[in-house]
Amino acid sequence: xxxxxxxxxxxxxxxxxxxxxxxxxxxxxxxxxxxxxxxxxxxxxxxxxxxxxxxxxxxxxxxxxxxxxxxxxxxxxxxxxxxxxxxxxxxxxxxxxxxxxxxxxx
Amino acid sequence: xxxxxxxxxxxxxxxxxxxxxxxxxxxxxxxxxxxxxxxxxxxxxxxxxxxxxxxxxxxxxxxxxxxxxxxxxxxxxxxxxxxxxxxxxxxxxxxxxxxxxxxxxxxxxxxxxxxxxxxxxxxxxxxxxxxxxxxxxxxxxxxxxxxxxxxxxxxxxxxxxxxxxxxxxxxxxxxxxxxxxxxxxxxxxxxxxxxxxxxxxxxxxxxxxxxxxxxxxxxxxxxxxxxxxxxxxxxxxxxxxxxxxxxxxxxxxxxxxxxxxxxxxxxxxxxxxxxxxxxxxxxxxxxxxxxxxxxxxxxxxxxxxxxxxxxxxxxxxxxxxxxxxxxxxxxxxxxxxxxxxxxxxxxxxxxxxxxxxxxxxxxxxxxxxxxxxxxxxxxxxxxxxxxxxxxxxxxxxxxxxxxxxxxxx
Numbered sequence: 287x288x289x290x291x292x293x294x295x296x297x298x299x300x301x302x303x304x305x306x307x308x309x310x311x312x313x314x315x316x317x318x319x320x321x322x323x324x325x326x327x328x329x330x331x332x333x334x335x336x337x338x339x340x341x342x343x344x345x346x347x348x349x350x351x352x353x354x355x356x357x358x359x360x361x362x363x364x365x366x367x368x369x370x371x372x373x374x375x376x377x378x379x380x381x382x383x384x385x386x387x388x389x390x391x392x
Numbered sequence: 393x394x395x396x397x398x399x400x401x402x403x404x405x406x407x408x409x410x411x412x413x414x415x416x417x418x419x420x421x422x423x424x425x426x427x428x429x430x431x432x433x434x435x436x437x438x439x440x441x442x443x444x445x446x447x448x449x450x451x452x453x454x455x456x457x458x459x460x461x462x463x464x465x466x467x468x469x470x471x472x473x474x475x476x477x478x479x480x481x482x483x484x485x486x487x488x489x490x491x492x493x494x495x496x497x498x499x500x501x502x503x504x505x506x507x508x509x510x511x512x513x514x515x516x517x518x519x520x521x522x523x524x525x526x527x528x529x530x531x532x533x534x535x536x537x538x539x540x541x542x543x544x545x546x547x548x549x550x551x552x553x554x555x556x557x558x559x560x561x562x563x564x565x566x567x568x569x570x571x572x573x574x575x576x577x578x579x580x581x582x583x584x585x586x587x588x589x590x591x592x593x594x595x596x597x598x599x600x601x602x603x604x605x606x607x608x609x610x611x612x613x614x615x616x617x618x619x620x621x622x623x624x625x626x627x628x629x630x631x632x633x634x635x636x637x638x639x640x641x642x643x644x645x646x647x648x649x650x651x652x653x654x655x656x657x658x659x660x661x662x663x664x665x666x667x668x669x670x671x672x673x674x675x676x677x678x679x680x681x682x683x684x685x686x687x688x689x690x691x692x693x694x695x696x697x698x699x700x701x702x703x704x705x706x707x708x709x710x711x712x713x714x715x716x717x718x719x720x721x722x723x724x725x726x727x728x729x730x731x732x733x734x735x736x737x738x739x740x741x742x743x744x745x746x747x748x749x750x751x752x753x754x755x756x757x758x759x760x761x762x763x764x765x766x767x768x769x770x771x772x773x774x775x776x777x778x779x780x781x782x783x784x785x786x787x788x789x790x791x792x793x794x795x796x797x798x799x800x801x
Contacts, residue, residue, distance in 0.1 A: 316458055318466065320418050325691050327437045331718040331727055332691075333772065353725070353768060360772030360796070392711070 288381040292337075294321045295389045304376045310347075310385060311335040311372035321387035328372040333357040334391040335371040336364075340384040347374045347383070363388045398497020400704060401486060402427045403476045403642070408671025408693035409502030410435025410457045415701035417466045426469040426494060431525055434460055434470055439690060441529040442553035443720050447560050448533075452526065476503075479646035481664055498666055498704050501643055501654060502697075505636035505672035505688060510545065514607030519614030519629045523550055524636075535629040538562030543617050543627035545604055547574035549719045550633035552587060555596045556721040566597040566625055568604055568617060570634075577635075580732070582751050583763050586744045587721070594722060599625070636688060638673045651675045653686040659709055660700035668703070670696035679712050680778065681733045681760075689717050714779045716771075727768065729775035730761035741770060742792045750774070757783040769796040776800065 287303040292314050294300070304313030314322040314335075323334035330353050339347050344367055350358070354373045358364055371385065400416060402409045405427050413427045413435075429435065436455040444450040453459075463470035478487040485495050507522040509515055521532050532554070536542050540563045544551045547569035558565040567574075573584040588598060603620035607630065616624040638653040648662045649655040654669035656662050656676050662669050671693040675686045691713070698710045717728040724747065735753035742749030750770035753761040758781060762774030773796035777784060788794045 316456075316462070318414050318418055318458065318462065323694070325694055326718060327439065327690070329439070329718060329720060329725075331720075331725065332716070356768040357772060360769055360776070392713070 288376050291384045292319050293386045295387050306377050308376050309372050310374040323391040333361045336361050336388050337371045337385040339367045339369050343383050346379055397423050399424045400498045401494050401496040402500040404502035404504055405429025405435045406504045407690050408697050411694055411697035412500055412701050413468050419705035419707055421705040428474045429472050430475045432472050445529055446533055446557040479642050481646050500700050501669040502671050503639035503673045505638045508635045508637055512606050514609055517607050517609040517614045518612055520607055521631050536561050536563045541627045543625055543630040546633035552721055554631050559594050568599045568602055572601045580738055580751050640673050659703040660696050668700040670700050691716050714775050725766055727764045727771035730778040732761040735760045739790055773800050
């Protein structure tokens with residue numbers, strides 16, 4: 287299991303254990319954590335699971351696919367460390383990961 | 393004003409009902425919640441049934457909206473294999489399939505829609521299948537594979553996604569469609585032509601403009617599909633994907649206002665203020681298009697779950713949404729934003745031959761809808777243009793060399 291900390295825009299922290307193999311998005315949704323909508327359920331079709339990955343974790347979360355890049359390019363409040371959390375697969379290497387959420391997913 | 397202490401009963405545990413229950417808790421709603429599901433399993437995602445799940449790339453646990461223990465952990469009384477038979481509004485009571493009764497303070501009808509069956513001979517043969525539930529998908533999965541012949545009645549999204557998955561599993565696939573083109577009810581002609589060509593390259597056969605008159609069987613099992621011209625298309629299984637109808641009988645019988653589904657307002661509230669209807673069963677306002685409509689989509693289910701949960705938990709209603717849809721077939725990602733109501737022209741951006749293009753439906757210089765194939769910028773920016781009702785420079789939009797950011801600038 288990997289311990290992941292999700293921080294809402296208002297600062298509220300949620301720390302949960304996520305099973306390797308799930309996505310960072312699924313870790314939030316299955317634990318009913320607000321702030322990650324994930325309308326399409328992980329099909330990389332909606333950009334409503336946008337998160338900011340803490341600098342220390344950027345390398346370990348991998349690189350963006352062309353599709354993810356393209357979707358993020360048109361999302362709101364995008365930063366260099368923006369990712370779609372449905373595209374980050376959880377592994378033991380991500381134990382301790384911290385992600386923050388934008389003000390809105392729409 | 394919050395309706396904050398009463399018992400919320402949710403009839404239907406699909407994407408809409410399951411999400412409403414979870415959102416009520418996420419919004420801090422403290423009262424008791426009962427969630428009634430017709431199926432034996434807790435709420436799950438249906439879209440992968442015709443895609444990843446059928447191809448064996450996702451399992452039941454992946455599909456679940458929440459793990460089973462979520463419901464007990466969050467004090468949601470989830471009851472599987474349970475339907476509501478009758479609604480007695482005066483007594484604020486639902487009568488369940490097992491004969492017991494539940495009283496409610498707020499009731500959410502999330503009963504969904506069911507696949508339409510063809511009223512023809514042989515419709516009850518073994519191997520005449522639908523694709524709506526996980527159980528349906530399980531049955532279908534057991535019957536498609538290398539060397540198997542799969543017939544699909546209906547060239548809509550479900551039919552085409554099943555065709556693509558069937559090919560991926562090595563089956564021979566033929567799609568039978570009544571209209572002269574695919575996706576006739578839901579997409580423009582350019583898109584229909586593109587999908588037909590793409591599926592043909594992948595080995596799918598099509599019979600368009602054909603009428604299915606009977607299912608032919610051998611020993612009680614499907615053997616072929618008879619067409620009006622007398623031909624029989626041999627097959628080992630047939631999937632009927634010709635649309636869905638709302639499960640609104642319980643609402644009609646209880647005297648709630650209904651049209652093409654249960655009529656609701658922007659809070660998801662029916663003509664009875666204590667009763668809400670959300671998801672596929674609801675006939676709802678679409679403020680962007682100034683009309684009422686019934687939508688069958690996951691984003692619609694989620695949006696209306698938010699509306700009803702917000703109203704019950706005493707939160708402000710969510711900001712209006714741009715309806716959207718998606719479909720995955722082979723390596724194609726189709727994303728649609730908006731609805732092409734009142735459009736007076738269709739504009740093609742990009743070249744379908746490159747499998748990367750978008751079709752814009754315009755009303756004057758306003759975008760009403762966009763259908764984007766492997767074109768996320770057109771989808772994302774198109775969706776924003778629709779939501780803002782922002783006029784566009786049509787010449788720029790038609791030129792793929794002009795970026796979507798510049799088009800919207």
